[in-house]
Amino acid sequence: MSQAGPSDDLRPQFTSEELQKINAELDGKSPQDILRWAVDNVRGLYQTTAFGLTGLAALDMLSKISLERNETHLVPLIFLDTLHHFPQSVELSQTAADNYLAPLHTYTPPGVSTQAEFTAKYGDKLWESDEASYDYLVKVEPAARAYAELGVKAVITGRRRSQGADRAELRVVEVDERGLIKINPLIFWSFKEVKDYIDKEGVPYNPLLDQGYRSIGDVHSTALPDPSQADAGERSGRWQGKSKTECGLHSNYFEMKQRFEQKQAGEEASAVEGKA
Numbered sequence: 001m002s003q004a005g006p007s008d009d010l011r012p013q014f015t016s017e018e019l020q021k022i023n024a025e026l027d028g029k030s031p032q033d034i035l036r037w038a039v040d041n042v043r044g045l046y047q048t049t050a051f052g053l054t055g056l057a058a059l060d061m062l063s064k065i066s067l068e069r070n071e072t073h074l075v076p077l078i079f080l081d082t083l084h085h086f087p088q089s090v091e092l093s094q095t096a097a098d099n100y101l102a103p104l105h106t107y108t109p110p111g112v113s114t115q116a117e118f119t120a121k122y123g124d125k126l127w128e129s130d131e132a133s134y135d136y137l138v139k140v141e142p143a144a145r146a147y148a149e150l151g152v153k154a155v156i157t158g159r160r161r162s163q164g165a166d167r168a169e170l171r172v173v174e175v176d177e178r179g180l181i182k183i184n185p186l187i188f189w190s191f192k193e194v195k196d197y198i199d200k201e202g203v204p205y206n207p208l209l210d211q212g213y214r215s216i217g218d219v220h221s222t223a224l225p226d227p228s229q230a231d232a233g234e235r236s237g238r239w240q241g242k243s244k245t246e247c248g249l250h251s252n253y254f255e256m257k258q259r260f261e262q263k264q265a266g267e268e269a270s271a272v273e274g275k276a
């Protein structure tokens, strides 16, 4: 399966010197100021979101920025439906987009649109037998396909420094190895600041949050945070018992793609040998 596409060749909009200057200017700024900067200065801008609290806050802020400017255009949304989300998360993707009248682009893994089709095509519990291929198929490839098909040059993400692990070192604006710009408008906020904003502005959110979940991904890799570990991070319910902290979406694209393609080639070669 070849996953090549124009997204492999995104052209950077900023030189590294410009990027350094932009980050110095945006350091410590409010999410709204960062979002205003993004809307005014970045072309091909989308919001990639799983409709976590951070993404919902950004969506609400973007909608208010549009209103204050009397604009009808809202930054379009990209949702990568892994086909293994909680039903509440999938439902929220539609209700949030409808609520804000934001264009929503939903992408599923290559060649499938239901969980049963995914299992039939790629195997049962692929996340257990081959986690890297699972991540590639449900997040990395669909995102690259979305970027190529939609002409995405930049994405707003819901990552924040206070989420810890790799995210502690985030910059406001990053350019990835493909030249894709990633903007992290709520980078300086804590979980409490985000939740306070959501409550104050009455932003509808995933009902699972009220059951104690704090970070929500796939059903099979999301658990309630351990109540005995009160100071564990907000993402401690993700991939519990594993050292993994990221789903691949924010990892090096070329490395993920190469690993997947090598694995595929190896499996195809073994299948041919097996038949011979």
Ligand SMILES: Nc1ncnc2c1ncn2[C@@H]1O[C@H](COP(=O)(O)OS(=O)(=O)O)[C@@H](OP(=O)(O)O)[C@H]1O
Binding pocket: 048, 049, 050, 051, 052, 053, 054, 055, 056, 078, 079, 080, 081, 082, 156, 157, 158, 159, 215, 216, 217, 245, 246, 247, 248, 249, 250
């Ligand atoms: N399925 C899907 N579709 C589109 N975009 C997605 C997806 N999963 C993660 N993201 C983007 O990554 C942000 C952080 O998500 P998480 O903290 O849940 O971590 S992880 O990416 O799943 O590892 C997340 O922030 P939110 O907008 O708050 O959801 C998004 O910007």
